[in-house]
Amino acid sequence: MTGNPDFTLTVDQNKYLPEGGQEVHAIVTVEASGVPAAGAVRSTSAAEVIIIDTSGSMDYPRTKMSAAIRAAQTAVDSLRDGVAFAVVSGSARARMVYPAGEQLVPANPQTRQEAKAALERVRPAGGTAIGAWLGLADRLFAAHQEGIRHAILLTDGKNQHESPEQLDAVLQSCAGHFVCDCRGVGTDWEVAELRKVASTMLGSVDIVASPNDLVADFRAMTEAAMGKAVADVALRVWTPQAARLRFVKQVTPSVEDLTGKRVEAGPRAGDYPIGAWGAESRDYHICVEVPPGTIGQELRAAWVKLVLPGAGGGQEQVLATGNVLAEWTDDEAQSTRINPKVAHFTGQAELAEAIQEGLAARKSGDVDTATARLGRAVKLAHESGNEAIAGLLDKVVDVEDQATGTVRLKKNVDKADEMSLDTRSSKTVRTRKGGA
Amino acid sequence: MAATTEERACPICDLPVYPDEDYCEACGHRLDAPVPRCPGCGGSTISDGYCEQCGLRQPDGTDHIELEVTGAAGVSDRGLRHSRNEDAMALAVTADGVAGVVCDGVSSSTRPEDASRVAADTGAAALAELRAAGQDAESATRTAAARAAEAVAALVGGDGDDTQPTEPPSCTYVSALVHGDAVTIGWIGDSRAYWLPESGEGAQLTEDDSWAGQMVASGALTEEEAERHPNAHVITAWLGADATDAEPHVRTLTPDTPGVILVCSDGLWNYYPEPARLAEAAPAAASEPLEAARTLTRLANEAGGRDNITVVVIPFRPQTPPSAQPTQEPAR
Numbered sequence: 209m210t211g212n213p214d215f216t217l218t219v220d221q222n223k224y225l226p227e228g229g230q231e232v233h234a235i236v237t238v239e240a241s242g243v244p245a246a247g248a249v250r251s252t253s254a255a256e257v258i259i260i261d262t263s264g265s266m267d268y269p270r271t272k273m274s275a276a277i278r279a280a281q282t283a284v285d286s287l288r289d290g291v292a293f294a295v296v297s298g299s300a301r302a303r304m305v306y307p308a309g310e311q312l313v314p315a316n317p318q319t320r321q322e323a324k325a326a327l328e329r330v331r332p333a334g335g336t337a338i339g340a341w342l343g344l345a346d347r348l349f350a351a352h353q354e355g356i357r358h359a360i361l362l363t364d365g366k367n368q369h370e371s372p373e374q375l376d377a378v379l380q381s382c383a384g385h386f387v388c389d390c391r392g393v394g395t396d397w398e399v400a401e402l403r404k405v406a407s408t409m410l411g412s413v414d415i416v417a418s419p420n421d422l423v424a425d426f427r428a429m430t431e432a433a434m435g436k437a438v439a440d441v442a443l444r445v446w447t448p449q450a451a452r453l454r455f456v457k458q459v460t461p462s463v464e465d466l467t468g469k470r471v472e473a474g475p476r477a478g479d480y481p482i483g484a485w486g487a488e489s490r491d492y493h494i495c496v497e498v499p500p501g502t503i504g505q506e507l508r509a510a511w512v513k514l515v516l517p518g519a520g521g522g523q524e525q526v527l528a529t530g531n532v533l534a535e536w537t538d539d540e541a542q543s544t545r546i547n548p549k550v551a552h553f554t555g556q557a558e559l560a561e562a563i564q565e566g567l568a569a570r571k572s573g574d575v576d577t578a579t580a581r582l583g584r585a586v587k588l589a590h591e592s593g594n595e596a597i598a599g600l601l602d603k604v605v606d607v608e609d610q611a612t613g614t615v616r617l618k619k620n621v622d623k624a625d626e627m628s629l630d631t632r633s634s635k636t637v638r639t640r641k642g643g644a
Numbered sequence: 645m646a647a648t649t650e651e652r653a654c655p656i657c658d659l660p661v662y663p664d665e666d667y668c669e670a671c672g673h674r675l676d677a678p679v680p681r682c683p684g685c686g687g688s689t690i691s692d693g694y695c696e697q698c699g700l701r702q703p704d705g706t707d708h709i710e711l712e713v714t715g716a717a718g719v720s721d722r723g724l725r726h727s728r729n730e731d732a733m734a735l736a737v738t739a740d741g742v743a744g745v746v747c748d749g750v751s752s753s754t755r756p757e758d759a760s761r762v763a764a765d766t767g768a769a770a771l772a773e774l775r776a777a778g779q780d781a782e783s784a785t786r787t788a789a790a791r792a793a794e795a796v797a798a799l800v801g802g803d804g805d806d807t808q809p810t811e812p813p814s815c816t817y818v819s820a821l822v823h824g825d826a827v828t829i830g831w832i833g834d835s836r837a838y839w840l841p842e843s844g845e846g847a848q849l850t851e852d853d854s855w856a857g858q859m860v861a862s863g864a865l866t867e868e869e870a871e872r873h874p875n876a877h878v879i880t881a882w883l884g885a886d887a888t889d890a891e892p893h894v895r896t897l898t899p900d901t902p903g904v905i906l907v908c909s910d911g912l913w914n915y916y917p918e919p920a921r922l923a924e925a926a927p928a929a930a931s932e933p934l935e936a937a938r939t940l941t942r943l944a945n946e947a948g949g950r951d952n953i954t955v956v957v958i959p960f961r962p963q964t965p966p967s968a969q970p971t972q973e974p975a976r
Binding site for chain 2: 446447448451498503504507508509535
């Protein structure tokens with residue numbers, strides 16, 4: 209296959225362990241470059257499904273439905289010629305907006321025009337069943353399992369017209385078939401629910417509090433999807449006999465625990481799906497527990513490979529590799545040295561956790577826990593230079609001292625601000641120095 | 645069930661092979677060739693230097709090395725506390741004597757083992773070549789060190805496992821060139837050369853390019869005081885792309901008694917810094933240089949083996965006047 213981006217994989221760690229030490233941490237940075245420009249002719253095929261919520265609540269306020277329609281039309285306009293696409297409307301069931309039949313059609317001036325016209329005729333009515341929407345998208349993508357598969361899902365409400373179990377079952381069967389970026393408009397949707405959908409589908413989740421911002425957001429999402437050059441990349445992690453892989457987490461651009469997504473890939477190795485890639489770079493935090501070694505021994509604690517499945521069941525390709533090492537030393541200066549990247553991303557993961565726990569405690573009326581956890585979050589955001597999160601925290605707590613994390617809960621918090629903080633809690637920044 | 649015919653399996657791929665076959669039909673392994681086994685778990689699949697079963701880094705053949713040429717011998721050993729041997733040595737017979745080079749890779753640099761290897765090989769080869777071309781010993785020593793420095797500086801940006809993108813590959817350098825009645829020493833860094841006469845007092849021939857060495861040389865601290873300081877062994881000169889001053893110190897001596905030139909890395913002299921103790925530890929060095937190098941290496945390991953140990957021993961005997969030579973030395 210030609211036209212693949214150039215991938216590099218670098219490992220940042222302190223490999224030195226003290227006598228008896230067993231826990232090895234490393235940050236693996238994957239970077240793809242050499243992707244043809246968005247407008248260039250691509251060898252990779254792409255498919256896009258746009259799903260907009262058309263439940264009755266989209267009419268309250270009325271601007272929500274019209275903004276969603278305009279946003280979907282903008283997304284249609286952003287599709288490259290030849291990209292197979294469809295538009296789906298979601299309520300208690302899923303319906304085709306365009307084309308009429310359950311299939312994808314190639315984008316061209318005529319189909320784009322027809323799709324936009326069909327969107328004009330959409331009327332809000334009925335309930336919300338996200339699983340049903342994803343199920344239809346999955347059927348649409350079934351005939352397009354080669355190349356980039358991307359969906360946009362917009363909702364304004366809770367998943368009320370199917371059980372959580374039904375949604376879970378659909379997520380299980382859809383996972384890996386396509387990537388889905390999720391957006392919640394307004395403040396009546398459930399952050400945890402949409403986060404779960406996005407995580408399972410390897411996509412992003414965000415809040416669009418004001419309907420007016422939907423157009424720009426849909427354009428950005430579609431353009432990012434059009435910028436992807438390769439799909440279904442996996443991080444293959446080999447660990448030695450008697451070692452235990454404690455976790456594999458994506459840590460930029462957001463924290464995503466991939467540990468549970470492991471698919472066995474030969475002796476002592478497992479694949480962790482990392483989705484579609486354009487010109488971008490992401491970091492992963494790997495933690496391995498190795499059996500204790502003797503001073504002077506060096507161990508390959510993990511062998512990390514970037515793997516691309518072969519097209520049409522062909523030979524898979526290894527795009528880049530790296531070693532996570534462990535070496536036991538009695539030199540304390542070496543074994544106590546902390547790798548700055550490992551420390552930074554450990555802090556970013558804790559930041560996300562502190563916010564989510566703090567907000568949950570606040571919701572349940574546990575003021576002490578909420579104050580402590582959100583205070584911790586303020587301190588971590590401040591220390592790591594995560595200005596975006598610090599700004600969101602400011603709207604939920606009054607900060608007395610950033611450095612110690614002394615805060616008071618605000619009495620009146622705007623629902624949208626609270627949801628923004630929750631939704632974006634896992635968004636990370638790179639180290640200020642040398643983190644690129 | 646009793647085994648009837650002799651059944652064999654390929655030691656590499658485990659598939660059955662027929663008794664009279666020389667190569668495995670499945671994987672092509674030559675059946676009478678030894679199979680490398682992981683010293684940790686006994687596994688036989690090694691990839692990129694690590695065991696595919698237990699992950700242990702495999703010995704790369706430099707854990708213990710012995711070299712011997714006419715007129716010199718050396719031993720280089722991983723020691724007990726380091727995962728690899730980042731020291732290197734090289735010996736070369738020259739037009740009118742012998743040359744020995746010892747280099748110690750700087751642990752905090754990337755691929756220090758490559759730096760020391762290329763520096764030692766380049767230095768020794770240059771000394772032999774320049775002496776054959778008639779260059780005088782001191783300028784040959786300088787040129788050889790300069791070539792070694794260039795070779796190390798050229799290693800920067802190479803591939804390899806750059807898990808810690810820090811300092812470029814770097815190492816120390818010390819050469820000893822015996823030519824006729826004289827010995828010329830050249831060095832950069834804190835690897836040392838000693839003169840150990842058969843009788844009489846020995847001497848350290850080099851002054852370390854290290855924090856402690858500078859303090860002692862300037863008279864600011866006594867050797868003992870300097871050695872106790874945590875910065876004692878921070879080196880102040882080295883070979884590498886980031887080295888600012890790679891001009892070697894050079895000195896020549898013309899001993900009038902027989903003895904040995906000992907060239908070593910700090911893996912030895914950290915435990916045995918004084919010439920007298922070195923001479924005492926290897927009394928027969930002049931007649932059995934390899935045995936002496938082995939003994940000193942063993943002693944350094946017994947003392948703790950905290951660092952890689954490299955010891956080169958070059959027996960020296962003044963050529964004139966022959967009648968003045970002591971004769972109690974046992975026959976070679």
